Amino acid sequence: MTVHKISSFCFLSTTIFHSFSQAFSTMATKDGGSKLPPPPKDGVPFNTLPWNLNLPDEHSYIHLTTTPDKGWTIEHYDPATDAGTLTDAHKHYSSTPLPLYPSTTSLNYGTTIWEGLACRRSPTSNKAVVFRPQKNYARFVNGAKAMCLPPPSYELFMRGLQLVLQENAGLIPPAPTVDPETGVPQGGAKLYIRPMLLGSGQQLGLHPSPQISLLFFVSPTGSYFQGKTMGGLKLHLERRRSRAARGGTGNVKCCGNYAVTMRPLLDAQAKGFQDNLYLELDTYHNPPPGTSSRLKQAILQELSAANIFLVLKTGEIVTPGLKRGTILPGVTRDTVLTLAKEFKDELKPIMAESIKLAGMGEEKKVDDFEITVSERDVRVEDLLDAAEVFVTGTAAEVVPVQSIGTSETPPEELDGEEEESFSVKFPHGESSAGPVTTKLLEMLREVLAEKRSSEATKDWLCDVYASPEDFRKGVCN
Numbered sequence: 001m002t003v004h005k006i007s008s009f010c011f012l013s014t015t016i017f018h019s020f021s022q023a024f025s026t027m028a029t030k031d032g033g034s035k036l037p038p039p040p041k042d043g044v045p046f047n048t049l050p051w052n053l054n055l056p057d058e059h060s061y062i063h064l065t066t067t068p069d070k071g072w073t074i075e076h077y078d079p080a081t082d083a084g085t086l087t088d089a090h091k092h093y094s095s096t097p098l099p100l101y102p103s104t105t106s107l108n109y110g111t112t113i114w115e116g117l118a119c120r121r122s123p124t125s126n127k128a129v130v131f132r133p134q135k136n137y138a139r140f141v142n143g144a145k146a147m148c149l150p151p152p153s154y155e156l157f158m159r160g161l162q163l164v165l166q167e168n169a170g171l172i173p174p175a176p177t178v179d180p181e182t183g184v185p186q187g188g189a190k191l192y193i194r195p196m197l198l199g200s201g202q203q204l205g206l207h208p209s210p211q212i213s214l215l216f217f218v219s220p221t222g223s224y225f226q227g228k229t230m231g232g233l234k235l236h237l238e239r240r241r242s243r244a245a246r247g248g249t250g251n252v253k254c255c256g257n258y259a260v261t262m263r264p265l266l267d268a269q270a271k272g273f274q275d276n277l278y279l280e281l282d283t284y285h286n287p288p289p290g291t292s293s294r295l296k297q298a299i300l301q302e303l304s305a306a307n308i309f310l311v312l313k314t315g316e317i318v319t320p321g322l323k324r325g326t327i328l329p330g331v332t333r334d335t336v337l338t339l340a341k342e343f344k345d346e347l348k349p350i351m352a353e354s355i356k357l358a359g360m361g362e363e364k365k366v367d368d369f370e371i372t373v374s375e376r377d378v379r380v381e382d383l384l385d386a387a388e389v390f391v392t393g394t395a396a397e398v399v400p401v402q403s404i405g406t407s408e409t410p411p412e413e414l415d416g417e418e419e420e421s422f423s424v425k426f427p428h429g430e431s432s433a434g435p436v437t438t439k440l441l442e443m444l445r446e447v448l449a450e451k452r453s454s455e456a457t458k459d460w461l462c463d464v465y466a467s468p469e470d471f472r473k474g475v476c477n
Contacts, residue, residue, distance in 0.1 A: 235273060250328070313358070390429075408421075
């Protein structure tokens, strides 16, 4: 069979699947109710999929275009009629590449933003649910403004997510298994969704793109740190290269924020680390007068693609704050902060156990124990008081850290400077996650599985086969 025939067959198959999905969606929403998604596609090894683009021949994506002057209008999507070019903008992934030219704005000037979301089957209801897309939309709008791109309406963004998931519903992995002893859902594969907004017009000058593209594509994936977390992560404390600076785009999910981490990431991995933990380098190079250790007082930022949390011996669960504008406001980061605050009393005995096992403080009665949940400047020296450290992200969920340390810099790169070294191995994380890390991961997975809820979490799960209006509202019942 020729390549042309294979591509035509793939596109025909996708078109048929799209028609089925649209019909299924209509059937699901005419009475205002919700149906279940079709079963997972046969023959796909969902449990062993890596964190990567998987099975591109099996899925379709959505592509819309506009201009800066026109923006996104009801021609693209009208929520009042559930109609517009969006509803028929699907393309087969492998056989329909994007029409990009050498002068494409985003290729030359990096004007691309994107989001990362996950769709899972609930082991409780078997519904296909997306986690907190409202937060992703807010971050998407912030990024669009920073990159001079017209943001889509909330209705267009949410309907695009819903349609691309319905069109690729056979690639939503099976529901995770539930631990028979604890009742806690286990981890598992997910259907990852990436909405993108980019300057797709042609130009040479440094100005906003004359054409804008909005895309939604998917890939079934495993965990971001899959196969790397035996005993927790080993992180490299990066002292020479910067991920973001104040006044920059560190809080924007744009492509440039990831490009600058690639070379340092490969270098760290070559030295036996799984990732880098970045410093706000200005605080490292310009310490306050009289500082005895400029490294220990330096402020922490985040990893290449994950936020960091410390569980301190004082009972504080803390993560670097957002006020400096150098850290990405992660959705899982916000989720962990919310869960820790909402279920603080439930965490009390867990925190007491963590600190007791770590041998980091005098034993207290649970009733005398106070937990604080904080966002603030976190310094390198705070790591020395941590019983547990973990990282969070959409792809990673909650992953323990066992150690953080520096590496030797080649003499030719020092320019005569003296460098401080640093190394810390945490009481928990070497052989398994600490008690607080474990409990917060369990809480997150319970929410994802519809087994834990509160007023704060009521709109976190959006049912892919609910009506468009209910999907936008975060209805899952």
